[in-house]
Amino acid sequence: xxxxxxxxxxxxxSEMKSAALxxxxxxxxxxxxxxxxxxxxxxNHVSQINMQHTFSHDLKTGKITAQNKSGRCWxxxxxxxxxxxxxxxxxxxxxxxxxxxxxxFDKVEKANYxxxxxxxxxxxxxxxxxVMWLLSSxxxxxxxxxxxxxxxxxxxxxxxxAMPETYHSSNSARMNRILTLKLRxxxxxxxxxxxxxxxxxxxxxxxxxMLIEFYRLCTMFLGIPxxxxxxxxxxxxxKFHRDACITPMEFYRKYVDTDLSSYVSIINSPTDDKPFNxxxxxxxxxxxxxxNLVTYLNVEMSVLKDMVQRQLKDGIPVWFGCxxxxxxxxxxxxxxxxxxxxxxxxxxxxxxxxxxxxxxGESVMTHAMVFxxxxxxxxxxxxxxKVENSWSDKYGDKGYFVMSDSWFxxxxxxxxINIKYLSDEQKEVLKTEPIVLNPWDxxxxxxxx
Numbered sequence: 073x074x075x076x077x078x079x080x081x082x083x084x085x086s087e088m089k090s091a092a093l094x095x096x097x098x099x100x101x102x103x104x105x106x107x108x109x110x111x112x113x114x115x116n117h118v119s120q121i122n123m124q125h126t127f128s129h130d131l132k133t134g135k136i137t138a139q140n141k142s143g144r145c146w147x148x149x150x151x152x153x154x155x156x157x158x159x160x161x162x163x164x165x166x167x168x169x170x171x172x173x174x175x176x177f178d179k180v181e182k183a184n185y186x187x188x189x190x191x192x193x194x195x196x197x198x199x200x201x202x203v204m205w206l207l208s209s210x211x212x213x214x215x216x217x218x219x220x221x222x223x224x225x226x227x228x229x230x231x232x233x234a235m236p237e238t239y240h241s242s243n244s245a246r247m248n249r250i251l252t253l254k255l256r257x258x259x260x261x262x263x264x265x266x267x268x269x270x271x272x273x274x275x276x277x278x279x280x281x282m283l284i285e286f287y288r289l290c291t292m293f294l295g296i297p298x299x300x301x302x303x304x305x306x307x308x309x310x311k312f313h314r315d316a317c318i319t320p321m322e323f324y325r326k327y328v329d330t331d332l333s334s335y336v337s338i339i340n341s342p343t344d345d346k347p348f349n350x351x352x353x354x355x356x357x358x359x360x361x362x363x364n365l366v367t368y369l370n371v372e373m374s375v376l377k378d379m380v381q382r383q384l385k386d387g388i389p390v391w392f393g394c395x396x397x398x399x400x401x402x403x404x405x406x407x408x409x410x411x412x413x414x415x416x417x418x419x420x421x422x423x424x425x426x427x428x429x430x431x432x433g434e435s436v437m438t439h440a441m442v443f444x445x446x447x448x449x450x451x452x453x454x455x456x457x458k459v460e461n462s463w464s465d466k467y468g469d470k471g472y473f474v475m476s477d478s479w480f481x482x483x484x485x486x487x488x489i490n491i492k493y494l495s496d497e498q499k500e501v502l503k504t505e506p507i508v509l510n511p512w513d514x515x516x517x518x519x520x521x
Contacts, residue, residue, distance in 0.1 A: 101417055114412040115401070123406045123476060125469040127445035127458045129384055134159050134166040136471025138464035140242035143213030143520030146393075147174045148462035149440040150220040151229065153389045153488075154328045156444075161327070163307040168232040172241040173320070176294045177227045178215065181360045183255060183286045186210040187279050189356050190259045194266045194275070205511050206356065210255045213244050214518025215359065217391055217440075217488050221332040222363030227297075228320030229328060234301040240293040247293040254289065258282045303327075336494070336502060339368040339486045340376050341515055342427045348372055349498070351506040354516035367506050368515060369498065373481055379489045381446055381454060389442045389460070393486035393519050396439035399479060405468015407459070407483075408476040426482055430514045437485045437514075439521035441473070453477075485515075 080088075092098070104113040134155060139148050151169040159167050189206050196203045240247040261282075262275050303315040303323065318326070339352075346352060352368045380390050394407075401411050415421055429435035445458025457475040465471035475484075491499065509515055 095419065098419065105417070110414070110417070111401075111412055114414050114417040116410050116413050119406065119408045119410040119476075120401075120404060123404075123408050123411075123456060123474045125405070125458075125472065125474050127447045127456070129448065130445040130458060131156065131384070131387060131389055132160065133389075133444050133460055134164075134168070136460065136465045137168060137171075137462045139171070139462045140237075140464075142175075142242060142244040144171055144175055144241075144244075145462055145521055146215040146217070146220055146440040146519040147171050147178070149391050149442050149460075149519075150174075150217065150224070152442050152460055152462070153391050154229070154330060156389055157330065158327050162305065162313075163309065164305065165308055167305075170230045170232045170235040172237055172294055173227075173230050173235040173297055174220070174223050175213070175241055175244075176235075176290055176297050177223050178219070178359055179211065179251065179290050179294070180283070180287055181223070181363070182211050183251070184279075184283055185359055185361050186255055187258060187262065187282065188361050190262055191272065191275055191279070194263060194272075198263065202356075202511065207256060207259065209252075210259075211248060211252045212518065212520055213248065214520025216357065216366050216518060217335075217337050217393075217486070218364040218366040219359040221335075222358070222360040224324060224332060226360060226363070228322070228324040230298060230301060230320045230323060231303055231305075234298050234303070235295060238294055251286070251289060251293075254286065258286075334491050335488050336491055337366075337368050337486055338376050338379060338489050339370050339515065340373045340426075341368075341370050341430060341485065342373075342425075343430050343514075344427070346370050346507075346515075349501055351501060351504055352509055352515060353506040354509045354511060354513055356511045357516050365506070367502075368486070369494075369502060371498070376484075376487055377454070377477075377480065379493045380443055380487050381448075382493050383489060384443060384446050388490065389444050391440060391488040392443055392484060393437040393440050395435045395437060395483045395485070396441075396521050398435065398483050402463075402467050405461075405471075405473040407473055407479045409478040409482060410476070435483065435514075436517035437519060438517065440519035443487070444472075454480075 101113065137148050137152060139145055148171055151171060151174065155167050155169055158164070186206065193203050193206065262278065265275055265278065298320070300317050300319045303318055304313065306312050348370050350370055352370060353365055357366045380392070383390050399409055399411050400407050424432065424434055441462070442460040443457055444460045446454050447456045449455055455477050457477070457480060459473040459475050461468070461471055461473050463471065468474070
């Protein structure tokens, strides 16, 4: 002991090693983990049997999409909720909206939003927690539902044919590093200007020049978004259609025809600092200055699950956010608490519950996908959920995943629900002023897996 702190002495090390070697049943398990890895050793065969890709309520969907090496899951999920209606209304075999179009404007708007936040915190020291947080990730691919609606409501949508994928929309790491470098440079310039006595109006004038340059850089990676385009398609009856000189906003209103303002983000965060039946927002979380405020209504899991189930039964897909990296068999397309028996194989217990995992940094929302089905048992309760992912058709059932109800409870944090599925009391809560959470709160995480 030194100053009350314990170090690992030779005696303690010897005791640790002896205890590890004393459990004889560990030896074959250790060999299996060393040779095959933990997941294959702990794989539960029964879980694979239980997690069938069949569902009592199964929405018609198109072919699976692929975000490739980018963190655009939230954009893919949002656009995938829209394309189902287009496929049905236009009698198409398949259809995709352009994800790179949304990505382009998300980058440009995030640049402006970041620089406004730099100006907003201009009096803070560079090493203050909030400034360091802003500088830590000014421009990743991630996002939230309300950020998605902000882009759509301002810029509309276009078919994938009008703005197809580019190398860097599908492989975004290098682009993001270059654009982030530029934004940190801009932040340095603005803060230096303030130190030299320049006023806010001068900073914003300089920021405008920065945005003009930033837009040009985005075109180098993602192309130039169309102001208008011609929409051509052939339906299942082999009938050709053409809609010439249509703008992205006109296309959205005509073919998507969805009131995004009627959808709200419902979350389940069972931590002591977030009482249920209250609304929350997160400081500095957004992408469009003056866009939709990221707002959550926190409810008990049984309430959230009931809303999702009722919306699916009415044939409406559900955008949702979860921690996708936990208890997942990617190749098999299974999300299940029983897919791996980690405790049995390792001979230890993991006692953190959902609230504990949030409080202690073990879990946050990392990925957005779409619920497109649910299996309801004879007693009316769900036991598994169909998930439309955006990782290509190489995984699961041609790209679709199956989620157990227990996994839903533990690692699903958010679902986007039409307001008509809320009670009158919940609708009244939505009108209240949201509690503002710190930027680094777990509910400030972005879907970008």
